[in-house]
Amino acid sequence: MSGFHDHIDDLAREIGLDRDEVAGRKAFLELGEADIAALQDVHALLECHRDAFSDRFYAHLASFPRLRALLGEGAEARLRHVQASYFSSLTTGEYGEAYIRERLMVGATHQRIGLDPKWYIGAYRKYLSELTAMLWDRLQHQPGRYHAAVDALLKIVCFDMGLALDTYTHASQRSSLQNQNYLEQVIDGMPAGLVVVDAELRACSVNPMMAGLLGLPDDALAERALALAELIPCPELAAAAKATLRTGAPHDNVLVTLDARADGLRYIDFNIRRTRKDGGHMLLLIGQDITFRRKARLRLQESEQFFRLTFNQAAVGIVLLAGDGRVLRTNSKMSQILGYTEIELLQRFFQQLTCQEDLPDELALIERLKAGEINDYHREKRLLRRDGTRVWVSVNVSAMRDANGNQRFICVIKDIQRQKQAEEALLRMANHDALTGLPNRVLMQDRLGQAIMHAHRAQRQVAVMFIDLDRFKHVNDSLGHDAGDQLIVEIARRLSSSLRESDTVARQGGDEFVVVLPDLAGQEDATKVARKLLGNLFQPVTLCGQDVFPSGSIGIAMYPKDGQDSATLLKCADSAMYGSKGQGGNHHSFYTAEMGAQAVEHLRMEGALQRALQRQEFLLYYQPVVDIGSGVVSGVEALLRWQPQDRPMVSPADFIPLAEETGLIVPIGDWVLETAMRQQVAWREAGLSPVRISVNLSARQFLGQDVAQRVAALLAGTGCDPAFLTLEITESVLMENPAAATETMGRLAAMGVQLAIDDFGTGYSSLASLKRFPIHSLKIDRSFVMDLTRDADDAAIVNAVIALAHSMKLNVIAEGVETDEQLAFLQRHGCDQMQGYCFSRPVEPGRIEAMLQPAKNFH
Numbered sequence: 001m002s003g004f005h006d007h008i009d010d011l012a013r014e015i016g017l018d019r020d021e022v023a024g025r026k027a028f029l030e031l032g033e034a035d036i037a038a039l040q041d042v043h044a045l046l047e048c049h050r051d052a053f054s055d056r057f058y059a060h061l062a063s064f065p066r067l068r069a070l071l072g073e074g075a076e077a078r079l080r081h082v083q084a085s086y087f088s089s090l091t092t093g094e095y096g097e098a099y100i101r102e103r104l105m106v107g108a109t110h111q112r113i114g115l116d117p118k119w120y121i122g123a124y125r126k127y128l129s130e131l132t133a134m135l136w137d138r139l140q141h142q143p144g145r146y147h148a149a150v151d152a153l154l155k156i157v158c159f160d161m162g163l164a165l166d167t168y169t170h171a172s173q174r175s176s177l178q179n180q181n182y183l184e185q186v187i188d189g190m191p192a193g194l195v196v197v198d199a200e201l202r203a204c205s206v207n208p209m210m211a212g213l214l215g216l217p218d219d220a221l222a223e224r225a226l227a228l229a230e231l232i233p234c235p236e237l238a239a240a241a242k243a244t245l246r247t248g249a250p251h252d253n254v255l256v257t258l259d260a261r262a263d264g265l266r267y268i269d270f271n272i273r274r275t276r277k278d279g280g281h282m283l284l285l286i287g288q289d290i291t292f293r294r295k296a297r298l299r300l301q302e303s304e305q306f307f308r309l310t311f312n313q314a315a316v317g318i319v320l321l322a323g324d325g326r327v328l329r330t331n332s333k334m335s336q337i338l339g340y341t342e343i344e345l346l347q348r349f350f351q352q353l354t355c356q357e358d359l360p361d362e363l364a365l366i367e368r369l370k371a372g373e374i375n376d377y378h379r380e381k382r383l384l385r386r387d388g389t390r391v392w393v394s395v396n397v398s399a400m401r402d403a404n405g406n407q408r409f410i411c412v413i414k415d416i417q418r419q420k421q422a423e424e425a426l427l428r429m430a431n432h433d434a435l436t437g438l439p440n441r442v443l444m445q446d447r448l449g450q451a452i453m454h455a456h457r458a459q460r461q462v463a464v465m466f467i468d469l470d471r472f473k474h475v476n477d478s479l480g481h482d483a484g485d486q487l488i489v490e491i492a493r494r495l496s497s498s499l500r501e502s503d504t505v506a507r508q509g510g511d512e513f514v515v516v517l518p519d520l521a522g523q524e525d526a527t528k529v530a531r532k533l534l535g536n537l538f539q540p541v542t543l544c545g546q547d548v549f550p551s552g553s554i555g556i557a558m559y560p561k562d563g564q565d566s567a568t569l570l571k572c573a574d575s576a577m578y579g580s581k582g583q584g585g586n587h588h589s590f591y592t593a594e595m596g597a598q599a600v601e602h603l604r605m606e607g608a609l610q611r612a613l614q615r616q617e618f619l620l621y622y623q624p625v626v627d628i629g630s631g632v633v634s635g636v637e638a639l640l641r642w643q644p645q646d647r648p649m650v651s652p653a654d655f656i657p658l659a660e661e662t663g664l665i666v667p668i669g670d671w672v673l674e675t676a677m678r679q680q681v682a683w684r685e686a687g688l689s690p691v692r693i694s695v696n697l698s699a700r701q702f703l704g705q706d707v708a709q710r711v712a713a714l715l716a717g718t719g720c721d722p723a724f725l726t727l728e729i730t731e732s733v734l735m736e737n738p739a740a741a742t743e744t745m746g747r748l749a750a751m752g753v754q755l756a757i758d759d760f761g762t763g764y765s766s767l768a769s770l771k772r773f774p775i776h777s778l779k780i781d782r783s784f785v786m787d788l789t790r791d792a793d794d795a796a797i798v799n800a801v802i803a804l805a806h807s808m809k810l811n812v813i814a815e816g817v818e819t820d821e822q823l824a825f826l827q828r829h830g831c832d833q834m835q836g837y838c839f840s841r842p843v844e845p846g847r848i849e850a851m852l853q854p855a856k857n858f859h
Contacts, residue, residue, distance in 0.1 A: 008104050015170050017163075022100060029159055035152035036093045042149045043091040045138050046131065050087045053130055060126055067119060090127075090156060103163040117165060124161050128153065193268070197283040201228045201241060204282070213258070213268060213289055228285075232256060237270060241283055244272045256287070266291045317393075317413035323370070323406065325349040337393065337415050339386035350411075355382035355390055369399045370407065380416065392420040433507040435485060436492035444506030444514055448566045451504075451518035452559055458519070462559035463526035465515035466573035467495070467533070470551045470585035472511035475543065478737065483543040484511075487550060494536045499529070513552075514570065523558055523590065530554050530588035538586065553580035554588035562591045608644065609655060609664050617644055618668065620675050621842035624851055625694065625813060625835045628827050633851050635692030635726070637835060638676040639842045640668070665698040666705065672696075673711070677720035679845055684721070688852050694726040696758060699733045703740070708747035715751065722752035726777070730758050734773060742772055749774040756813070760801065771808065778805045782816025782836075789821045799829050806830065 015021075026032075046053075061067050086106075089099060132150055139146035193210025195203050202225035206216060214231065229238050240251040251272040258266045268287040275282050311318055317334030319327055330345045338345070338353065354362055358381040365377045376398040382390045394414040402408050431443035439447065451462045469491065476484040488511065495505045495513060504516040517529055533554065540547045555576030563569040572591040579589040612618055622636040642650040659665040673695050680693045701707055715722055727748060734741045734757070745755055756777035757770065770778075780801055788795045798814070805812045814826050817836035826834060840851070 008101060011167055011170055012101075012104060015166050017100065017104075025159060025162060026095075029155045031095075031152075031155040031159060034148070035155055036095070038145075038148040038152040039091045039156060040093040041145065042135060042139075043093075046091055046134060047088060049134055050084050053087055053134070054084050056130065057123075057126060061123070064119075090153070090160075095156065095159070100163060103160050104167045106164050106167075117168060120164065120168065121161070124157055128157055193287040193289070195228070195231070195285040195287070197228050197241060197285060198225070199245065199281050201238070201245070201283075202226065203228055203231045206231075210287060213266065213287060232258075237285075240270075240272055241285065244274050245281060245283055248274045250274075267294045317411075317415070319345075319350070319411040319413065321350055321409040321411060323408070325351050325366075328408070334413060337385075337391060337413065338383060344386075353383050355384060358382055365397070366409070369397065369409065372399075375399060380420075383413075391415060391417045393417075433492075436489055436507050438492050438496070438513075439504055439506040441506065441508055441514075444504055444508075444516060445566050445570075447504045448516045448569070451516055452564075452566065454518060455559055460518075461520045461522060461561075462569075463515075463517040463520055463523075463529070464557045464559070464569040464573045465517070465526070465530065465533075465588075466508075466555040466557075466570070466577040467513040467515065467552045468577050468581070469511035470553060470581075472550075475548060479544045479546070479548075486543055487541060487548065490541050491537065491550060491552075494539070495533060498532055498536045514573070526556050526558065526590075527588070530556060534586060534588065551586035553577050553585045555580055555591065556588060557591045605655060605658050606662050606664075609659055609662070609668075612642055612644065613664070613667060613671070615645065618642055618671060620672065620679065620845070622679075622693075622845060622848045623835050623842040624840050624848070625692070625833050626839050628823070628831055628834055633691075634833060635694060635724075636848055637694040637696075637728075637842075638672060638679075640672055641842075660698060660700065663700060666700050669696075669698050669701045670710065674714050674718065677714055677718040677725065680721070680724060681719050682845075683849065683852070686849065688849065690721065690724050691852060692724045692726055692754075694728055694756065696728045697733075699730070702729055702733050702744065703737060708744055708751075711748060711753065712751060723754075726754040726756050728756045728758040728779065731760055734770075738772065745774050759815075775810065777811040777813055779813045779815050780831075785814050785816045785822055785826075785836075786818075788825055789819070795825065798826075798831075802829050802831050 086102075089102070131153055135146055135149050135153075139149065193213045194207040195210055196205045198204055203221060204225055205221060206214070211217075216231075228241060229235075234256045237254050237256050240254045243249065244251050251270075254270040254272065256268045256270060258268060267290050269290045270285050270287045273284045273286070275284055311331050314331055314333055317337050318329075318331045319334055320329040322328050326349050327345050327347075330342055332342070335342055335345060340348075351359060351363075361379070362381060365374075365379070368374050369377070376396065378394070378396050380392060380394050383393050385391055392415075394416050396412040398410050400408050400410055431440060432438065433440050448462070448464065454460070455462045469487075472484065472487070475487055488507075491511075491513070492505070492507065495515065499505055499515065499517075502518055506514045506516075508514050515529075515533070517526060520526060534552065537550055537552050540549050542548075555573045555578065557563060557569045557572035557576060559569055562572045572595070575595040576589045576591040579592075579595055580587040583589070619641050621639045621641050623639055624633045625635040625637060626632070627634045640652060640656070642652075642655055644650065656665070659668055676693050676695045680691065683691055697707065711727070714720070715725075729741075729745075748755060754776040755774060756779055757773075757775055758779050759781045760778045778801065780798055784794045784798050784801075786794075788798050802812050811832045812830075813833040813835065814822075814831050815835060817823055817826065817834040817838045819838060822836075823834065823838055
């Protein structure tokens with residue numbers, strides 16, 4: 001109620017009801033003390049009739065339906081109380097501030113509930129009529145008292161009516177002003193612009209929003225109303241306004257474009273309504289700035305067009321999937337990748353397009369996307385093309401929701417088939433031999449490791465075969481490397497065709513192959529395979545028009561007997577292969593512990609040989625070469641010896657084959673050649689007669705480097721006389737590459753160096769084949785000399801060699817002469833020279849000097 005009381009106080013101040021105003025109103029009504037006394041005089045007479053008066057008065061009001069509706073249901077008790085209170089207060093004579101406030105409250109209440117003044121005046125009329133009648137009934141015999149009371153009653157009622165009506169009117173005005181102010185605030189605060197246009201289509205007013213949209217100053221309409229066409233130059237808007245003014249039909253969504261603004265074009269959407277004011281028609285033009293919305297829509301349209309173009313022209317496939325995997329949308333690149341039309345793809349599910357092997361992983365990832373565990377994923381998988389072929393693709397899948405909240409999956413798919421093919425090619429290159437296509441060492445070791453693991457679980461065995469072709473170098477040297485490559489390819493084919501699908505044959509390098517035989521019951525299975533391989537290898541193959549019969553040496557190691565890992569098994573098989581080589585090739589051998597010991601010794605000896613070169617542990621012994629006819633020492637042969645520090649001397653038979661095998665014979669042979677030349681110069685400088693010195697050249701020295709160039713350099717560096725230098729070459733070396741040997745020997749002979757064929761009779765040549773070479777001497781191998789006095793065949797061979805050599809004007813030297821009987825035979829048959837224990841063992845350089853001082857002979 002405090003708020004309502006404050007409202008009444010505000011009304012009283014606004015009306016100006018101060019004491020002077022109240023006193024003035026009473027004076028104008030001539031309401032004086034006598035009147036107050038007259039009213040007080042009849043108070044007691046009327047008070048006893050208060051309830052009856054209230055009943056009649058309420059019944060009178062309730063007889064009018066409009067009043068009943070305004071007063072509301074259930075208001076009888078409250079109204080009776082109000083009427084009773086007013087009835088009593090009317091004649092109390094107390095008409096101060098409390099009385100006046102009560103009258104103001106009545107007026108404000110009636111205005112608030114909407115009780116028009118006509119009902120208010122009628123109610124007061126009812127009051128006066130009822131009161132006058134009641135007074136007449138009581139005071140008709142006292143006319144003076146009656147007239148005084150009625151006159152005073154008229155004055156106080158008119159005073160009350162003036163207060164109530166003034167309050168009612170002012171409250172109505174105040175409410176109108178408040179409503180007007182509210183409406184103005186609403187209009188001013190509208191997010192839309194408003195233009196009020198009169199019947200002449202002149203703008204009467206605009207709200208701030210419209211003024212801002214049109215760029216108008218605040219006082220633009222203060223001096224004169226602008227024509228609508230002038231304010232907003234848009235024919236479409238003017239035409240719509242005229243139509244609405246004429247017909248009253250509203251016009252909506254009239255688009256107006258405003259130009260010449262600093263921020264560019266603006267778009268206003270107008271709705272037009274007709275209304276009335278002061279008896280005439282007016283128009284309300286409500287404009288909404290849709291610039292941002294329109295530009296956003298244009299940008300959206302551009303974006304959608306850009307998306308459509310990008311979607312269809314993208315260099316990757318794009319697919320929109322429903323939650324169940326159905327294809328909802330796809331682009332032309334996807335059709336190109338899979339060979340389906342877009343219509344065909346829209347009739348399929350991604351499950352139908354995915355390779356079955358890849359589908360379980362794909363479905364698991366989709367479930368994780370649906371559960372929200374991941375937002376997207378990337379993987380490589382295979383899709384099925386329309387023709388049934390598979391294509392490798394890279395897939396990026398992201399989860400999303402459409403406008404209705406349905407789960408969708410957007411897939412970006414890139415064709416990586418060529419990339420995969422390149423990767424596979426690179427992987428094949430990394431794991432396969434380029435020449436044969438067989439697995440290489442890397443892939444073989446991987447498969448061997450898998451075979452070992454499987455054998456361990458299944459309690460089975462694995463065989464590892466190391467295969468080395470016999471005399472492959474001879475094919476390369478005689479027929480060329482192209483022929484050698486053809487032979488390697490044919491061997492690879494034969495090995496592959498001889499094995500099970502589960503077996504592996506790999507090229508280790510050069511002419512070496514490795515075969516892995518998994519899941520064997522025992523050694524007997526490996527033996528059968530080895531025999532089959534050797535049999536298939538030894539079939540003829542035509543190379544450069546010549547039939548070649550290849551063969552191989554096979555070493556075999558067994559898991560788990562010979563080793564528990566790949567490296568050990570390969571090493572054991574390699575050792576066993578050398579055992580087969582030692583038996584002449586075309587053979588297979590299983591690894592034994594003794595081979596392992598030999599391999600260890602082999603490795604130890606190789607390291608010791610390396611150190612021997614560094615430590616200068618090698619030395620030369622010289623064995624005299626004696627002229628059989630005169631018994632004079634005509635030359636010496638330099639023979640290599642190895643004297644390790646603090647250890648016994650090593651036999652040449654133990655280390656020279658190893659030096660040949662490892663290639664150390666090249667630097668060692670170079671040292672031998674230089675040392676022998678320097679020794680020859682030293683003897684000459686010591687005053688001894690010139691002595692011929694013979695040096696053996698190894699096969700690697702003769703075939704593996706430019707030996708002629710090296711000899712020339714050593715001759716120049718040492719000062720050795722080439723006329724007293726003989727180089728010995730074995731018969732087998734000459735026959736490996738006759739053309740190259742002829743060219744090298746010709747260069748050596750041109751220097752003045754003599755050449756001798758060593759170990760003649762052990763190779764494949766004949767005396768006739770030696771005619772092509774510029775040789776000076778033949779050395780008959782000791783194997784023929786050893787039994788020539790007991791074996792008629794050896795004697796015949798030696799005799800024939802001497803005779804034929806002499807016919808070719810070649811000097812003949814017999815090696816290994818140990819007995820007088822051997823010497824006598826050689827002397828009888830005209831052998832030129834000899835060397836052997838019969839005359840002297842190989843000795844140190846100093847002892848040779850003693851033999852050379854006086855001409856010493858053995859006669």
